[in-house]
Amino acid sequence: MKSPALDYVRVDSLSAAFDAFEAGDGDAQFLAGGHSVVPALNLRLQAPSLLIDISRIPELSGVELCDGWLRICAMTRHAEALTHPLIIHHAPLLCAAAPFVAHPAIRNRATIGGNLVLADPASEFPAAALAMRAEMEIVGRDGVRRVPADAFFLGLYETAMRPGEILRSLFVPPAREGQRVAFDELSRRRGDYAIVGAAIQAVMADQRLSDISIAFLAVGDRPIRAAKAEAALRGGALDGATIAAAQAALEGDLDLEDLPQMPASMRLHLARVLLGRVLGRLGGP
């Protein structure tokens, strides 16, 4: 399990990163924390000829408020999602999801940008980004564009990013009055890939739910918004009947496949159980 031979360059600006990528002739790979790239190299699942280390580009670092949005730059480590005061306050769903991402030492080094760009459908942050209705700020040679999360995750390990582009930051919209969040997942061991996970953000006012978004992870080729379940909840109270309706509606949201170790029907059952539990937590203190 040793990486294949490759070249490496560390760049200190975005323009240098683009230059390096172009010089790499289509066979270069950006490297941030490396916690997805390096295991893939060790397993020889990837063999780029060049790694471009973008982890020390100043424009990719930092967490700040920007026009009321929270801007989390790509090199922010997972661990900061648990400790950074701005993230705790302005992106509580990301903070709620963070303890479920792998293990403490991984979180020290792995970057949020790297995680989002990998677009692992079983990963927690993409689902949280989707539920937060966050936007991805992408930079390329031709400039900057912002892509909403639901247009960013396109498929298995597939995003709206074009070759040579770099995810610069995650923009989290400002919180509404009465906003609540909850995250949970079912996994066999702490830190494992989830059997199913759910991230929910909603506004609760006068005992009524509004502005709700629910994103599931580990249910398909990308994080999935549960639009029909959201519709069943919208305007309702967080009571047993409404939750049951949302659980029933979930079948229309998730197109689950049989897995070798678990049939689709059981996965749907678990997604419904989880939805009920996370909604229950949403109503909690």
Place this chain on the structure above:
Amino acid sequence: MTMAPDTTAFIGQPHRRQNALRHLAGRGRFTTDLVLPRMVHAAFVRSPVARGQILAVDVEQASQAPGVICVLTAADLNPLCMPWVGTLDHFARMASPPQNILAETHVVWAGQPVVMVIASSRAQAEDACELVVVEIEDQEPVVDGAAALALGADTASPGLASNLCYETVLETADVDAAFAKAACVVDGEFSFGRHTAVTLEPRAVVADFDPSTGQLTVHQGTQTPYQFQDVYARHFGLNEGQVRVIAADVGGSFGMKLHVYHEEMATVAASKLLGRPVRFVADRLESFLSDIHARDHKVRARMAVDANGIITAMEVDDLTQIGAFSAYPRTSAAEGNQVIRLMGGPYRMQDYRGRLSVVFQNKVQTSQYRAVGHPIACAVTEVLVDGVAEALGQDPLDLRVRNVVPDDAYPHTSATGYQFEKLSHQACLARLRQMMGYETLRAEQALLRKTGIYRGIGIAPFIEITNPGAAFYGVGGARISAQDGAIVKLTPSGDVQCMISVTEQGQGTETIIAQIVGEQLGVSPERVKVITGDTDTTPVGGATWACRGAGIGGETALRAGRKLRDQILAIAAAVLQSEVVDLRLADASVIDAHTGAVRLSLAEIGRIATYRPDTLPSGTDNSLTAAQHYAPSGFPFAFTNGVQASHVEVDVETGLVKLLKHWVVEDCGRIINPLLVDEQIRGGVVQGLGAALFEECLYDEEGQLTNGSLAEYLVPMACEMPDIVIGHVETPTLDTILGAKGVGEAGTAAAGAAAMNAVNDALLPFKARLMQTPMTPARILAALGHV
């Protein structure tokens, strides 16, 4: 007035491990750490398919790759090695195809080594592996063991008459009658998943052949250096004296590192060929593809009870699926053989029939792993006992109390033919009941059930085979030492050294040996240096397997220590012009046996015997070294016993199980070191729980392992494991002076059975019952009717 404490009583004390200090300081000496001059690195090209015929192997491009020393095929290596066959004579009519280093014409499991690349670094060796072209014609693999036995089924390996490796039947005369007149019969169909050892340090070997002297030194992470010395000598045509095997620190073994593997044989062969050190360290992916796997049983079983709820008979049919050939030199049949013999072990049951079929399939070899056969026999037995309790409406703990062999009924022979010297099931059950607060837990369980919280309590008494003599392997013709050996010496300064054949993998062997030897010589264990794991410096012996370190190794050390004690006292008596009977050893001195007054320090004895033997009376033997070998006689094995209990909570909506607590009451005879005994038990329990709930080597229909990495194969981790409460009953064996039996496998033997009963107890209100491991959420949900 109080007596001064006996400062020489070291046996029974919780001494800390000296060698742990090295690990805590980052100064371990693992085979993976070893660097030798001119050392080169090996990597293997492995079969991508489970069964097929090799059409062509092209190594041309790989040979030219940077850093490559050579690329070796079967034609290069296999002629250097006499093939090995994993059968034993006492397993009648057992069959297994001969093995050699690299696949020649056929591949029989996905992961089988086909080509070996030697390069200046492991990375370069892996680079070159990617350039080797192996052309294989796929054949339909033999995957399912039952289908493999069908008439006309393809055979897993060429040259086999059928896929049956071994079969046997064990029965009493009246078993059918016992079932015919039973008041109640419960039955079950069980499936026990394949799992594997996942030692944290993977298999590692550095073979160093010196062509100038013909000397082969093999540094290997193994628990059995002497066995490998014999294997390498015989299979590579060397004299035994030319082969030295050194096992320094070993990063976990658990039975996995005592089998012969193709890669280790290849590494030795390559070193012989190249005349320089060759290193092979399995990476984690290779470990999953080539380390032995374990278990993989399908068992049908039933149990008969009479009108009084007394178990009268069991009938068991075990299908053990072992991969494409039987492991060498211990075979892959010992596991199943123990399964059918351990069934019903704790109980008075009179009649029994056990059938065993050991079957080939195109998967990696299975063989002995911690608690060989025990978890299977224990789970089958105990799940059926719980079934009886349910059928009769009796409390499962009470039912067991009535059925175990009473503590005053020994010696006892089981229905399967095992002889028990003296066990303590009743005492252990009583201790467990009190320790776990059984009645309180039952009351709490009933209360919580009403609130929709489903907790379960599982009980599993067990027996464990320890202190094996020649009955295990020797009688079958295997060259596996049934005895152990020790050399104890007093240094000129009065320190003690003990070179002994039993080996250390962290369980604390060296520490208990130091305690035992220290006690014989009146020397604190810290002053006793214990040397293990080197065939050139320690006497030959069985080393570590089947729980022999304390019982056999300890007895060997005790006898060696006493021999040296007598030699020291004889010298002291000569120096002091005293009688031996009036002298004793304590506090690193020769003391007056009656008054305790110090007469002479051991350092003084060492000085005189070493530097001034001329001052000793003529004819005095000045030897300060004693050698002793010991093999168990009397009972073929020293059985231990105990009972485990598991407390779980099952989330009946998700199928997730939370392990709340675990209890063990264990009787390993005389306890040499309670600290180490308890930690052996805890570690063993967690390995048992891993298999019960998490660990499984999953194969697809093509015979491909689909979860062969540490991200996908679930080992037990800290968050999911419970705290484990341990109690002891001590029934020393009278077969030895020391009285110790083994303890290393007790935890693993019954933890899974206790957990399975606990899960099923939690599911009782739903009439759901699981008889399959691991008990995954999917399987629990399926049992609950979610499909």
Place this chain on the structure above:
Amino acid sequence: MEQDLTKEITVTVNGETVRQRVEPRLSLADWLRDRLGLTATHLGCEMGACGACLVMLNGRPAHACLTLAVQVDGEMVETLEGLRDRGVIADLQAAFHERNALQCGFCTSGMLATAHALLVDNPHPDRSEIRDALSGNYCRCTGYEAIVDAIASTAAARTIDQGTSG
């Protein structure tokens, strides 16, 4: 002949400045073990699942198997050898020894790195917090309980020490 891809890196390792040329593909773990002889760092899975290779990277535990040596150019690495020599984990080491919180010793350096960081972040962890912190550290031998005990007793002793000393 193979193209020379090596890069020069300067890394503070256990307080010493080390300057070497390394191939970019070389992992931090292999660099520490094979080039610097710091063999306390172990390799158990090479994919970040077992925790045997944990080292302190800029003061935080990180997987040396998931990090390339070239990535830590200019940074600070501390292995068990360094923690040991600085004396900052002497009480943890003693507690592990006392409680026999290790058997084969292969997981131990990773366990100590995790424990060290945990107690810096959270001086009073409860047992479930300790188990949670260890969620990425695999031990096949002990069953974990002794390790949890050793960390808990170290935390308790540190609390008492601080209480009495001021």
